[in-house]
Amino acid sequence: MNFGILGTGVVGRTLAAKLIELDHSVVLGTRDPAKTILKSELDGMGNPPIRVWLEKNSKAKLGSFTEAAVHGEIIINATNGVGSLNALQIAGEMNLNNKILMDISNPLDLTNGMPPSLFISNTDSLGEQIQRAFPNVLVVKTLNTMNAYLMVNPRLLANGDHSVFVSGNDTAAKAAVSKLLQSFGWEDIIDLGDITTARGPEMYLPLWLRTWGVLQIPMFQIKVVR
Numbered sequence: 001m002n003f004g005i006l007g008t009g010v011v012g013r014t015l016a017a018k019l020i021e022l023d024h025s026v027v028l029g030t031r032d033p034a035k036t037i038l039k040s041e042l043d044g045m046g047n048p049p050i051r052v053w054l055e056k057n058s059k060a061k062l063g064s065f066t067e068a069a070v071h072g073e074i075i076i077n078a079t080n081g082v083g084s085l086n087a088l089q090i091a092g093e094m095n096l097n098n099k100i101l102m103d104i105s106n107p108l109d110l111t112n113g114m115p116p117s118l119f120i121s122n123t124d125s126l127g128e129q130i131q132r133a134f135p136n137v138l139v140v141k142t143l144n145t146m147n148a149y150l151m152v153n154p155r156l157l158a159n160g161d162h163s164v165f166v167s168g169n170d171t172a173a174k175a176a177v178s179k180l181l182q183s184f185g186w187e188d189i190i191d192l193g194d195i196t197t198a199r200g201p202e203m204y205l206p207l208w209l210r211t212w213g214v215l216q217i218p219m220f221q222i223k224v225v226r
């Protein structure tokens with residue numbers, strides 16, 4: 001299947017590598033491909049520039065947000081939450097309509113430093129804002145509650161015995177996303193309900209960030225015990 005991933009950070013790269021391993025075709029989207037490919041510095045988390053990553057992952061293609069959206073039968077939003085609506089607007093509504101959009105973004109506000117606060121919460125979520133802005137896109141919020149490496153390899157922790165959430169208005173879209181998550185190794189997939197339920201996973205981020213601060217490692221996860 002063809003995937004368009006909006007975002008060239010660690011989430012976009014990690015999802016792209018896994019999808020290619022599973023024989024899918026991936027275009028990673030960025031605002032300005034010519035500028036992005038010339039970057040030579042490490043990012044804020046110490047990740048190498050995308051050029052280095054592309055040399056090691058030669059089946060992945062870099063393109064504009066629009067090219068990624070045109071390529072994708074399923075689109076993944078792996079952009080910074082502050083820029084997600086802008087990225088999707090650049091990608092183009094007509095290139096997104098009637099497609100599944102897996103939304104992994106978080107509404108983190110870093111203007112006052114660490115730990116960030118949320119710029120949307122309580123009565124709204126970024127997932128809902130995206131769904132309202134693109135009413136004909138099948139938005140499914142998922143995977144935003146964990147470190148990127150766990151997203152595609154839940155067995156890195158507790159033999160995979162932990163939980164991932166999906167939120168969205170379209171039952172078939174959530175089923176398709178759940179099937180994809182199963183192909184990554186996920187077993188405990190909890191359907192929270194419509195897109196308004198994205199508020200919960202997004203509002204978990206303040207707890208995730210403080211747990212990270214205490215543990216000093218990002219490899220931990222939610223397990224819903226019943």
Ligand SMILES: NC(=O)c1ccc[n+]([C@@H]2O[C@H](COP(=O)([O-])OP(=O)(O)OC[C@H]3O[C@@H](n4cnc5c(N)ncnc54)[C@H](OP(=O)(O)O)[C@@H]3O)[C@@H](O)[C@H]2O)c1
Pocket residue numbers: 006007008009010011012029030031032036077078079080081082083084086087104105106107108143144145146147148149
């Ligand atoms: N890092 C994790 O482990 C993790 C875990 C869970 C959820 N998340 C969420 O996943 C998303 C991606 O995280 P990340 O760490 O991979 O990368 P990131 O640094 O948060 O985002 C990188 C991408 O955001 C795009 N972007 C930034 N500002 C933009 C703007 N104003 N307009 C359009 N695009 C913009 C960049 O585009 P250019 O390529 O053009 O610069 C880049 O491709 C975030 O929302 C994050 O909160 C991350």
